[in-house]
Amino acid sequence: MKLIFHIWRQPARNKPGRMVRYEHANLNPDMSMLEALDVLNEDLILKGEEPVVFEHDCREGICGSCGFMINGIAHGPLPKTTVCQLTLRHFRDGEELVLEPWRARAFPVLKDLMVDRSAFDRIIAAGGYISIPAGSAPDGNDILVAKDDSDRAMDAAACIGCGACVAACPNASASLFTAAKISHLGLLPQGQPERDSRALRMVKTMNAESFGQCTNIGECEAVCPKGIRLEVIARMNHDFIGASWRAR
Amino acid sequence: MSAAAPGIAAPVRVLRFWNTTIGKKAVMAASGIILALFVIGHLIGNLQIFLGPDQFNGYARTLRHLPELLWPVRAILLVCVTLHIWSSLQLAVVKSEARPIGYAKRTPAGSSYASRTMYWSGPIIAAFVVYHLMEFTFGVGGTPYHEFDAYGNVIQGFKVPAVTIFYVIAMGLLCLHLRHGLWSLFQSLGFNHPRHMPRIKRAASIIALFVFFGFSSIPLAVLTGLIPQVL
Ligand code: HEM
Ligand code: FES
Numbered sequence: 001m002k003l004i005f006h007i008w009r010q011p012a013r014n015k016p017g018r019m020v021r022y023e024h025a026n027l028n029p030d031m032s033m034l035e036a037l038d039v040l041n042e043d044l045i046l047k048g049e050e051p052v053v054f055e056h057d058c059r060e061g062i063c064g065s066c067g068f069m070i071n072g073i074a075h076g077p078l079p080k081t082t083v084c085q086l087t088l089r090h091f092r093d094g095e096e097l098v099l100e101p102w103r104a105r106a107f108p109v110l111k112d113l114m115v116d117r118s119a120f121d122r123i124i125a126a127g128g129y130i131s132i133p134a135g136s137a138p139d140g141n142d143i144l145v146a147k148d149d150s151d152r153a154m155d156a157a158a159c160i161g162c163g164a165c166v167a168a169c170p171n172a173s174a175s176l177f178t179a180a181k182i183s184h185l186g187l188l189p190q191g192q193p194e195r196d197s198r199a200l201r202m203v204k205t206m207n208a209e210s211f212g213q214c215t216n217i218g219e220c221e222a223v224c225p226k227g228i229r230l231e232v233i234a235r236m237n238h239d240f241i242g243a244s245w246r247a248r
Numbered sequence: 249m250s251a252a253a254p255g256i257a258a259p260v261r262v263l264r265f266w267n268t269t270i271g272k273k274a275v276m277a278a279s280g281i282i283l284a285l286f287v288i289g290h291l292i293g294n295l296q297i298f299l300g301p302d303q304f305n306g307y308a309r310t311l312r313h314l315p316e317l318l319w320p321v322r323a324i325l326l327v328c329v330t331l332h333i334w335s336s337l338q339l340a341v342v343k344s345e346a347r348p349i350g351y352a353k354r355t356p357a358g359s360s361y362a363s364r365t366m367y368w369s370g371p372i373i374a375a376f377v378v379y380h381l382m383e384f385t386f387g388v389g390g391t392p393y394h395e396f397d398a399y400g401n402v403i404q405g406f407k408v409p410a411v412t413i414f415y416v417i418a419m420g421l422l423c424l425h426l427r428h429g430l431w432s433l434f435q436s437l438g439f440n441h442p443r444h445m446p447r448i449k450r451a452a453s454i455i456a457l458f459v460f461f462g463f464s465s466i467p468l469a470v471l472t473g474l475i476p477q478v479l
Pocket of ligand 2: 067083
């Protein structure tokens with residue numbers, strides 16, 4: 001199988017980059033997109049060129065390391081699928097693919113397709129946790145959680161922090177990411193004591209990291225590999241508005 | 249906690265809230281609700297034009313002879329328009345700064361046309377509102393104007409095809425703005441439930457279409473001579 005790649009090549013942070021065309025005829029439709037890049041890189045290394053840098057770790061769609069734009073869609077055309085899980089059989093033989101890094105002021109490109117997502121870590125550090133004495137494991141069923149709440153908390157907790165929501169949003173908003181964490185913890189009894197301060201601090205940090213506002217257009221939901229829903233953003237808005245009201 | 253607990257003063261809280269993206273969106277949503285309610289009320293009032301000149305002019309005169317109603321409503325609308333536009337301008341800056349380098353290729357994956365064009369439809373509606381007030385409230389829009397003959401002003405105004413065309417286009421954009429805005433405001437204010445949201449979206453589309461066809465019917469009726477052109 002043959003594919004024609006146009007890949008963003010950028011040697012380092014703050015260095016100018018450009019799109020470079022690569023053709024590869026020796027691809028297998030069962031390969032993942034990342035394996036295709038591995039094969040391409042082997043060729044580049046043999047030719048003495050710089051391999052294309054991209055992030056990856058688990059290659060099972062669960063760690064959140066990988067991700068780039070394929071033809072203008074974060075993680076490519078297959079819904080609920082990270083690029084590491086996206087196989088080439090979803091493309092036509094000879095198709096042209098434009099691969100670009102996530103674009104956001106808060107996500108500076110480090111090299112080629114790799115961006116610095118530590119802004120996400122700072123949002124989490126601002127309140128995406130619960131403060132409890134971490135002793136031995138608590139007894140099961142010690143704290144009862146309604147089934148509906150636990151389901152919705154689990155759905156929100158599925159976020160892997162890949163950054164596709166930011167990349168897909170026309171405003172480069174981190175609302176889906178931040179809201180997933182605020183919802184995950186805010187729906188559970190253990191998350192209640194810090195619910196107000198969590199919403200206030202995480203939203204403040206999200207704004208300070210120069211992510212854009214949410215205009216509820218739903219691009220994030222459409223590309224999220226974990227199927228996080230727009231509802232979590234309403235929940236974040238709800239918690240934030242209430243917490244701002246109660247703030248003292 | 250007791251009411252005496254040392255607190256953050258209310259103005260400071262308001263300012264902090266305003267200085268967040270979620271705060272500004274809440275202000276947009278709240279002002280948007282009031283503007284939308286006005287739009288619907290205005291439409292119902294205007295549709296009386298189909299009941300004839302006496303009914304319509306009577307309605308217009310009643311409004312002007314109720315300053316204790318007219319002026320508070322105008323003041324509230326002015327505040328809402330100011331807040332709505334002011335926050336939209338500030339958010340437009342936030343949005344443009346959030347992605348300094350754009351994509352070479354971009355494919356919408358799940359958003360509606362209406363939602364992607366909010367920052368276009370809004371300012372064009374603003375331009376329309378300015379012209380609309382010049383034409384029918386202040387009488388300086390370039391079409392014949394007689395105070396207290398609202399019916400005649402409408403007829404004379406919409407006889408000009410260019411005026412009617414601009415009007416209908418503006419109503420199309422208002423329809424798009426409302427189609428997204430009327431459900432988005434629930435989300436912005438913190439309400440989204442999987443069971444209710446589809447209904448809210450459907451209602452938003454129906455109201456948006458009602459606004460479009462309702463308002464557009466008037467100039468089109470004038471232009472096609474469906475409304476008696478008494479003077
Ligand atoms: C009759 C006039 C108008 C009505 C009824 C109206 C209504 C609304 C509503 C209900 C929203 C949704 C708010 C939300 O998502 O929370 C909205 C959003 C918006 N409006 Fe308006 N609006 C009007 C005029 C304008 C004008 C004149 C402008 C700009 C100059 C404007 C710009 C915007 C923008 C940019 C948004 C999107 C905000 C965002 O999602 O960040 N609108 N409008
Ligand atoms: S590499 Fe872990 S999610 Fe893709």
